[in-house]
Amino acid sequence: MNFRKHVLGTVCGVMLMSGAAWAQKGETVKIAWIDPLSGPFANIGQNSLKTFQFMAEKLNANNAAGVKFEIVSFDNKQSPQESLTVLKAAIDQGLRYVTQGNGSGSAGALIDAINKHNERNPGNEVVFLNNAAVDPDFTNSKCSFWHFRFDADTSMKMEALTSYMKDEKSVKKVYLINQNYSHGHQVAKFFKEALSRKRPDVQIVGEDLHPIGSVKDFAPYIAKIKASGADSVVTGNWGTDLSLLIKAAKDAGLESMFYTYYGGANGTPSAIGPMMEGKVKFVYVGHSNIPEVFKLEGEYNAKFKDDLSLLTTMHVLPALAGGIAKAKSTDPVKVAFAMENLTVKSFSGDVTIRAADHQLQQPLYIATWKKISDPKKQWNAEGTGFTWVQDKVFEPYVSSTPTSCQMKRPGA
Template sequence: MNLQRRALSIFVAASLSAGAAMAQKGETVKVAWIDPLSGLMANIGQNQLKTYQYIAEKLNAKNPAGVKFEIVSIDNKLSPAETLNALKSAVDQGVRYVVQGLGSGAGLALMDAVNKHNERNPGKEVIYLNYAAVDPDMTNSKCSYWHFRFDADTSMKMEALTTFMKDQADIKKVYLINQNYAHGQQVSKFAKANLARKRPDIQVVGDDLHPLAQVRDFSPYVAKIKASGADTIITGNWGSDLALLVKAANDAGLNAKFYTYYANFGGTPTALGTAAEGRVYQVGYGHYNLGGEYGKMLAEFKKRFNDDFYSAGSYSAMVLLAEGIAKAKSTDPVKVAAAMEGLKFTSFNGPVEMRKADHQLQQPLFITKWQKVDAKNAYDVEKTGMTFTALKSYDAYVSSTPTSCQMKRPS
């Protein structure tokens, strides 16, 4: 009799365990998208929201966890304070996963708020998936177990960019112009340090910081750049701050080369036009003419939304989340975070790894150049007849930078 009872208890336990293992299958996983839908960067936010909705739709058709993703959009107006309100709203709606990327100021505020929420609310933890906020501190001195980043950080991109620039003999005088917040300040810092190490002969003839998403006329800045005699500009600007800078440069007949982080979207390609052909370079984790699965997504996205699919870090974020849920066999953020650490998977740009030490995705980086479309590089960006073509690719280990993160993991 005891043997029968024991056998029955083992059978029930095994059945419950099997049920728990597949508990996530068919579940709806809410993901709060927290970024700007108003202000000067609203066009970027609207594109990003469509991107996440598009990716969720693709993954809902097939993903390893068998879950359904629902994107909940909340406008943070690019404000750290509004970001905190957005997180509260998301939590009140039962959301356990949040994505954000536009602005490291908002990202740092969100990361701090998530940390505090998780400390105060055990059993209701939230994970922050960061697809574009690139301040290196977020995976170094301020790293968090609950934060995972899918873009290469500012230092990683500058490592790749200056590795390319050191071999360009025509670069003599560099002007730095950046947005006055965490990312822009870090671009300036790492550009000066890396150039001094790799090309000490290059002069930095200017270093300006301007308000984020507030400047409407960059002609005074361009006048300073012309007066400095700079042949090259390095900028981490994005959105309207880059598009308007480029427009002012074109209007003033400034022929300097631009080395950028984010020239491929947000109206900047339109501002570049044919006048900037051969003078604009970009560092990034992919490019429009990469082909393969990314090429298919680009074509499908443009056909459906009449817009460019330019933030593929969003794809990496959602794929890792699905892989993490499948590995954890649960949608519980505590279990999913543990499953995502160190996880290797194939993204749109090849094999990548979520580094366990700091939760920074390790991935290849590319240097591209602005030129007219041709048979080999056929993707037409913003209907300009122009595109970014790949000049150089760097494996993940080349652009990877060390981390000072001292990760505090839950017991």
């Protein structure tokens, strides 16, 4: 099944309308992309931006709503305060849809600001399409009608990861190392909770929280891990904080298995390299060797000389197109209602936006860093000669977690 039919295909049974029925056919829908284009996480932001532009180009050729997407970039410098400044600039320019994902701190600031803006400015509402900020509170205690999340949250990924780890008899002593902000705290919290249910025999032999984006040498942390006797390391680190952590592990000859959230993110595969073969795993919404993704990797690499790693973009724009098609409007309020319970065809099959909390329900994958054995089917990650080999896939009903969200909807 080709990409257009499979990823961009029929959404919730919505059929293309024709003629005068589509008042907005051919309309351009601008999306404010707010993430870092400078600072320590610039490479992650630049990769994300290119991926959104790539997906917009794909959907502009054919989508259920007949609209054109335009990505308008804003550099938030990985700062919640700067995120609010550029959000105001985007709203002043008339942009009604916002996407962001690198950092739950920035995402939380955007959710609060968008809630206030929409309350004060009826008729000029904004919808937030969260592509990667994974704080579970965003779809629980802080849930908002205006917020939709397309990545799996921290608790969902941990449910899948620990369901895999519970059957790994080699896991006996675990060290936790995470960035010192909400996501890092929650990785540790949810691991401890899941571990007590699934593998109470496993010991947590150490735990560290470090400043985000400012540690240049992780050797002291690796020395502590090595001294603890840990056979496994669990980390939610991303970007340079993961790349430098793994570099320090290589330099010290650490033999522990790394269980990561973001081992596949831009720049990290190059840091892992051949020395860590079989020693790094990740949990994510997909991987590059799923057939449809593998094909897109080739197209993306040919265009940008880079790897496509932010797979959540393959759900964000098709879901927005599906919501516009279902609502027969580009009005954010109507589209937001239409996106509730929306099902989109993707590389993982059907994925659905749960109406209760606006959290996408989707499969999660565990994969291990290994040398390529079949170049025709395995993506050469960042030209390293290595790839992510699938260990396990967890269907949505396994990785899904309950929600405490009490959604307040317009007009209720």
